[in-house]
Amino acid sequence: MGIVFIFGSIIRGFKKSSIFLLCLVSFLNLAFAQNIAGDWAEKKSRHFIIYYDSGVDPIYVKRIFYKAESYYKTIINSLGFRRFDFWTWENRCKIFLYSSQKKYYNDNERPEWSAGEVNICERMISSYTQGDDFFNFVLPHEMAHLIFREFVGQKKLIPLWLDEGIACFSETNSRPERLRIARSLVWSDMYIPLEDLSKMNNPDSIILPVIFYSQATSLVEFLLIDYGADDFLDFSRKVRDGEEWQEALRAVYGFETVAKLEEAWVKYLKDESKNNN
Numbered sequence: 001m002g003i004v005f006i007f008g009s010i011i012r013g014f015k016k017s018s019i020f021l022l023c024l025v026s027f028l029n030l031a032f033a034q035n036i037a038g039d040w041a042e043k044k045s046r047h048f049i050i051y052y053d054s055g056v057d058p059i060y061v062k063r064i065f066y067k068a069e070s071y072y073k074t075i076i077n078s079l080g081f082r083r084f085d086f087w088t089w090e091n092r093c094k095i096f097l098y099s100s101q102k103k104y105y106n107d108n109e110r111p112e113w114s115a116g117e118v119n120i121c122e123r124m125i126s127s128y129t130q131g132d133d134f135f136n137f138v139l140p141h142e143m144a145h146l147i148f149r150e151f152v153g154q155k156k157l158i159p160l161w162l163d164e165g166i167a168c169f170s171e172t173n174s175r176p177e178r179l180r181i182a183r184s185l186v187w188s189d190m191y192i193p194l195e196d197l198s199k200m201n202n203p204d205s206i207i208l209p210v211i212f213y214s215q216a217t218s219l220v221e222f223l224l225i226d227y228g229a230d231d232f233l234d235f236s237r238k239v240r241d242g243e244e245w246q247e248a249l250r251a252v253y254g255f256e257t258v259a260k261l262e263e264a265w266v267k268y269l270k271d272e273s274k275n276n277n
């Protein structure tokens with residue numbers, strides 16, 4: 001049994017755009033053997049092994065290596081994990097790339113909205129060639145899930161907004177839009193109270209996903225930018241070493257409760273708006 005985050009667009013009728021690309025966490029018994037069966041070519045870089053079927057253009061594979069190694073550096077720097085070298089030698093991250101959506105769905109038995117997924121336990125990302133969406137959303141999003149969980153441990157109880165906020169913060173094109181939505185929610189007092197947001201750990205119960213993902217991104221941005229990567233590293237270390245996430249929040253950031261974090265985040269966004277006017 002492993003944690004699997006499935007990434008895709010589940011809102012039918014909407015144009016596929018960044019803010020509607022969502023990520024669901026599932027506990028699935030993913031058959032790894034099923035994925036490596038068949039005719040896969042294999043190429044390695046320092047931190048990655050890419051397996052791809054014969055229909056994938058090798059130039060696309062080259063581009064993935066370039067992007068993936070570059071995201072790797074950006075993500076570990078932004079989370080404060082730069083002194084750690086994950087994913088070397090036999091621990092490389094595996095990327096399975098299908099040449100078509102159909103092959104991906106058939107092999108993995110995933111829902112049709114799925115654009116990609118990450119299996120934390122197997123350190124494995126699966127997806128299909130899908131142009132720039134793969135590079136701008138799927139790849140950095142799934143890599144950030146893996147890196148954060150690699151550090152703190154896959155079984156640690158952490159609210160979904162923190163996992164998803166880190167993953168969305170790492171996407172390239174969609175972050176400004178998500179942050180803009182979060183700012184408008186705060187200015188209009190329409191945001192979800194953090195106590196409630198922290199209880200939304202079942203993706204099926206998230207009825208307003210755009211709000212959920214935007215707030216999650218903004219909260220993580222607040223922690224990473226206003227407090228910095230070193231504090232986030234201390235927080236992650238404490239969680240890794242067994243402290244409850246609320247305890248770690250209190251010890252590192254001084255927030256006695258999640259409501260205090262909410263208060264500081266709201267003030268940060270409101271002050272930012274005043275300073276920009």
Ligand SMILES: [Zn+2]
Binds near residue numbers: 022024163164167
């Ligand atoms: Zn996700």
